[in-house]
Amino acid sequence: MSWLVTGGAGYIGSHVVRSLQAAGFEPVVVDSMSSGVRSFVPEEVPFYQLSILQTAKLVEIMKRHEVTGVIHLAGYKYAGESVKHPLLAFEQNATGTAHLLEAMATARVHHMVFSSSAAVYGTPAEDVVTEATGTFPESPYGQSKLVGEWMIRDQAVAAGLKHTSLRYFNVVGSGSEELYDASPHNLFPLVFQALNAGKIPKIFGTDYDTPDGTCVRDYVHVADLALAHVEAARKLEAGEDLEPVYNLGSGDGVSVRQIMETVAEVTGIGFTAIEEARRPGDPARIVADGKLAARDLDWRMRHSLAQMVHSAWEASAQRR
Known part of the structure; x- marks a missing residue:
């Protein structure tokens, strides 16, 4: 089972590649290297440095490796920066997805797992979003991800594409x-x-209507996220039907203050975060309900907050 991973040299993509290998798949990586790291891709995994806008090259790679499915993670992922560079966000995320879908149709590849985003929800009225929550993205990034979902659904009707989109924070x-x-x-x-620079991290807003006054968000471990992508690929490959979208969320979230306290405990660097005023547009609490994904994709939070911080801190030592 050969699956193409777009953006497979990135932080999330490289974890997906390793999870695919562990599950018996044969991953093939395409990455433009705009933010990827070459050493993240195992030596034995076929790697191609190119943009997903290069349709003909994608077709050639899919045919060469007899690809049967695509896990699509490539894209411009910075919501805040996308406001400054909206055309770049749409080119990479929307136009890029269109080119990828065209290549898949030409190469007769009929399975796709799309790495979408909870940014498609914008600032919802409810503080726990479900797959039925309305989508009102507030950045070009979120908009372009939603357009990607629409294109994939339309291509499913037109070409029989089997797919699902995974949304997460x-x-x-x-x-x-x-x-x-x-x-x-x-x-x-x-x-x-x-x-590492001897500075004190900041918290923006400490008077929210939350248990400790700071914003509450969903934080999920990258390895758990990768497993969900692979399970979705496995089920699509097996011909099982999946929902068009799934939220990969904790259902309760953690606060910014909890994160700061855990970072201090795990790193052994004692500090009290500097408290700043709220930033405009930051809602008090947004987390995602992951019940559907738990039912269909074996989704669950396998790591505690302390384990998340510890693993991130250990990995970041390479950059210190």
Whole structure:
């Protein structure tokens, strides 16, 4: 079973590649290397550096390796930055997905797992989102991910594509010490960077209507996320029907203050976070209900917050 992983040299993609190998799949990686790390891809895994906008090359690779499915993780993943660069976000996420779908149709590849985002929900009225929650994305990133979902659903009608889209919030931790989160925008790398520089991390807003006054969010371990992607691929390969979308969420979330306290405990670096005013647009609490994914994709939170922080801290040592 050969599956193509787009964005397979990235933080999440590289974990998916390893999970595919462990499950008996033969992954093939395509990555533009705009944010990927070449060493994240195992030497024995076929690797191609190219953009998913290169349709003909994708067709050639799919045919060469007799690919039967695609796990699509490639894209421009920075919601805040996408506001500054909306055309880039749409080119990489929407146009790129269209080119990938075209290549799949040409190569007769009929299974897709799409790595979507809970950013498609925007700021929902309810604080626990389900798959039935309305989608009102507030950034070009979230909009482009939703457009990707629409295109995949339409292609399913037109070409018999078997698919599912996985929505999730904040991905943290590491499943292997050599795989670290290199994003300049994610919370854990930013906190670790501050501590390594002798600075004190900041909390924005401490007067929210939450148990400790700070924002509550979903944080999921990257290895758990990878397993869900692989289980979705396995079921599609076996001809089983899946829901069009699944939330990969904790159902309860953790607060920013809890994260800071856990980071201090795990790293042994004592600090009290600097408290700043709220940032505009930050809702008090947003978490996702993962019951459907638990039913169909063996989704569950296998790691505690302390384990998430510990694994991320250990992996980040490569960058210190």
